[in-house]
Amino acid sequence: MKTANFLKIMMLFLAIGVASCSSNSTDDGTGGGSGGGGTTGLTIESDKSQVYTNTLVNFTVRDASGAVVTSTAVITVDGTPIAGSSALLSGVGVKNAVATVGTETSNTLAVEVIAPSFTTKALIEDYTGAWCGWCPRISQGIIDVHNSSNGDDVIAVAVHNGDSMAFPLEGQMRSQFGVNGFPTGILNRADRWSSVSGDAMNIQQPLQLLNAVKPVGLAINSSVSGSTVNATVKVGFDIEQSNLKLVAVLLQNGVVASQTNYTSNFGGGSSLPNFVHNDILKAAFTDIFGDAIPAAEQVGGGVYSVDLSATSSGVNSSDWDIVAFVVNASGEVVNVQKASVGSNKDFD
Structure with a gap:
């Protein structure tokens, strides 16, 4: 009788252990968020990384899965929000663009604005x-x-x-x-x-x-x-x-x-x-x-x-x-x- 009870207890512990391992194996972070090893957060891209002054630059914003979410993003250039997803960049120097969607904030994207070096012929x-x-x-x-x-x-x-x-x-x-x-x-x-x-x-x-x-x-x-x-x-x-x-x-x-x-x-x-x-x-x-x-x-x-x-x-x-x-x-x-x-x- 004791042996039978002991075997039942051992089987119960094994079942709990298997269930616990099975639950942990699905928690790999692939569903998003900041934990685990998956991709997280917003990213902002531009069609040009270096432009002359008074050049229009187009931005694209993507979510953690890579889907384009530009239409729902607020994009700022040097801290000033732009209308839509394009900005006319003027003034020589590096311009920093950031996107936000809800509470998420993207990387900071640098676009360099330069003066022309060459005479046009x-x-x-x-x-x-x-x-x-x-x-x-x-x-x-x-x-x-x-x-x-x-x-x-x-x-x-x-x-x-x-x-x-x-x-x-x-x-x-x-x-x-x-x-x-x-x-x-x-x-x-x-x-x-x-x-x-x-x-x-x-x-x-x-x-x-x-x-x-x-x-x-x-x-x-x-x-x-x-x-x-x-x-x-x-x-x-x-x-x-x-x-x-x-x-x-x-x-x-x-x-x-x-x-x-x-x-x-x-x-x-x-x-x-x-x-x-x-x-x-x-x-x-x-x-x-x-x-x-x-x-x-x-x-x-x-x-x-x-x-x-x-x-x-x-x-x-x-x-x-x-x-x-x-x-x-x-x-x-x-x-x-x-x-x-x-x-x-x-x-x-």
Whole structure:
């Protein structure tokens, strides 16, 4: 009898122990709250971590499970609540964003507001030829742009066709950018340059491109040895970028050759026997549509540097220039720089 009672007591203790272990095994903290090993609390994110002043930043708030709860959150930037989930950040410095939902408070998210470092410049690619009677319209337009305020920040490249100055890859370039006639001016590899008459171009169109702030800038340092130009091109980044490419080309100036003329520019006349051709595209240091900039180099505050070389007969430091520019994933020019061969042009 005692043995039977003892066995019953032992069975009771074992049952209590099993039940106790089973209850504890479900208390692993995965249901939320501050205890256990699960994810807890709110998080706030932004679509940009570094911006220029007066830039709109969008915030997203998530709960402990990762679900978006932005619509129910109150977001403050430097302690001031914002309307909705977007804020126009102004003033250089670090802005701190925090979100609350009920009694829960998120992490503090820092967004850096910076001032632009680089001058914005623009590119005109002039598809031209000495045989083209209307081409002096764009030649005159480039002169008029350069004579305007800040006009030197608009950089020209003359892509010749069907004459002694023709660039070997101009056919590929025409195909890429949809050039079907001469003259054609392409601005920043994106827009057609408009004329206002048979003699004149819309001067304000390229100048207006200088008003946009650009996140990258360029520097060029070069030397010439015989017929070879060696150049170090640097790309500086204010803000992290992606999918950018670098294009660098060699230009010749001061070539005197006859130019057909249907305009009233340059004194008029159907032929200009002593016409001075400038900005002639002669050679490329890179693929004419761009060499990829390594993704790891496109970091805010960083500088990408590459050594390049190109060869052309007659090259010298008085009549030749280097033009380097960065294009985005769509092939559009982001920013551009120009320097005389044999000179050192720093970021500006």
